[in-house]
Amino acid sequence: MHTPTFSDVQSAHQKISSLIHRTPVLTSLQVDERAGAKVFFKCENFQKVGAFKFRGACNAVFSLPDEQAVNGVATHSSGNHAQAIALAAKIKGIPAHIVMPENAPAVKKKAVKGYGAHITFCESTLEGRESTLAKVVEKTGATFIHPYNDSRIIAGQGTAAVELLQDYPDLDMILTPVGGGGLLSGTAIAADGINPEVTVIGCEPEIADDACRSFKSGELQPVKRTDTVADGLRTALGELTFACIKQHVDDIVTVSEEQIVEAMRFIWERMNIIIEASCAVPVAALFHNKIDAKDKKVGIIITGGNVDLDHLPWNN
């Protein structure tokens, strides 16, 4: 699979624009005061299925030739990508087969079922997901769409940054969380294509810092722990996303679990928006000066808002 280019991001945006929400950009004086910067939140928590993942999923599903699409699509995911593929397939009118870990948040399981997808549960390990997925694909003939290590997905995720830079062309930098690296890759490709002066920085939990270690060492590093509160960021970079990140990303920084939970609650209380813990990682990086953003104009992609309200991290 080829490394996606800015042209792929532009094509993706044309293909999916009528299918996605053009999400609003919100600001907060209280956030700006604390960050010492002017922050622009691209609210993909208001995207369909509640997450940016719908962009990539739409682009991937609607890129399939009809004769391939008819057998459906399949994927493994901790949640948002699963919902995104399920809804994109529903809109396209083809079956979706989703492999999900049994310990995924209840609200995510329910949503995937609500979009009419077939769920197969697996163990909560990369190996468990991949072997279960292989069986599903063999049985159904569905096309596997990887959550991030896929150029169609990466190009689709980059469209959020396209819209953010259309609305605010004078941003100095854009921050995204990094898990598998699809959003960070797409964002960096888009920003480089639109204005190479825009700095793009990935933000990662300290205890799940494989992307940071990979970026610094130049070699793909394994995940060591998958117990971060930022459950969307428990996966490792793929070969394809790592290649994009090496080429287009300026830096990757890390924050602690406590900093993530505190920043998440701060955004809930001050902005009245529901964000997943993953979204709070770039916010925490700003609040704790992991990034030199003094008086800068900073875009942050708010990745999603699919939270289990019965298990909020500040109650654990």
Add this chain to the structure above:
Amino acid sequence: MHTPTFSDVQSAHQKISSLIHRTPVLTSLQVDERAGAKVFFKCENFQKVGAFKFRGACNAVFSLPDEQAVNGVATHSSGNHAQAIALAAKIKGIPAHIVMPENAPAVKKKAVKGYGAHITFCESTLEGRESTLAKVVEKTGATFIHPYNDSRIIAGQGTAAVELLQDYPDLDMILTPVGGGGLLSGTAIAADGINPEVTVIGCEPEIADDACRSFKSGELQPVKRTDTVADGLRTALGELTFACIKQHVDDIVTVSEEQIVEAMRFIWERMNIIIEASCAVPVAALFHNKIDAKDKKVGIIITGGNVDLDHLPWNN
């Protein structure tokens, strides 16, 4: 004090436009499906201080002659109006004196202090608030700004409907919650001034249904219970708001506590926005067919998002 007119609402909008956020209007396919209508949420939970109350407070504070403003402003409030007056006074550069019940949510007390206002605590009854307020006014010479029974406040609150109807001129109806009646009055005056065909309906908790009883009987009725989960709606109508409501409002309907909490959680989960229980009252009215809105275009003013995250109603 005169009954406010559409011209007052227009003047208020001119006066406060540069001081407030022009809040976005959000939609949700899942809400539309359940409601059987097309619903447009005017998100005043993203307004400054997290509530529509900033509109009225701004209009009132910036309407004062300078020689009166210098002694400051004072009010009693369960929270949002207090924050609104505090911030409006801060922007105007005058003192704010806030009388608050001791059992107000912690996050609201903290916010009022954060805006530099002076707080005097009182008992959580209308009588407790009013007697404490009288002492504060006597001592400071501050101008009392009532939370709702004030034509400047009512005119200011009506500006949210002005913007909503600018964005969506073909709405069939607008729903608001009703507590003291400031928002409902302002909304109905604005809608009547812009397009008399737009139906305006107030929505109220069953167990705090003084506005509904007053509307049906034509006589101002007392509040019987103040223990509704919709803590912004525990107050009674005033003479002025009742006069506006009699003249401009089409109906008032009620919903149960269970319906309010369920609708609140539904909006949190499906729209990823934090709304107070009060905001969920019109949503519950739609979901439970208290209003004939089948296939209609319905605007709802989302009043605010100041929630105590340590005391969520579905955990009680």
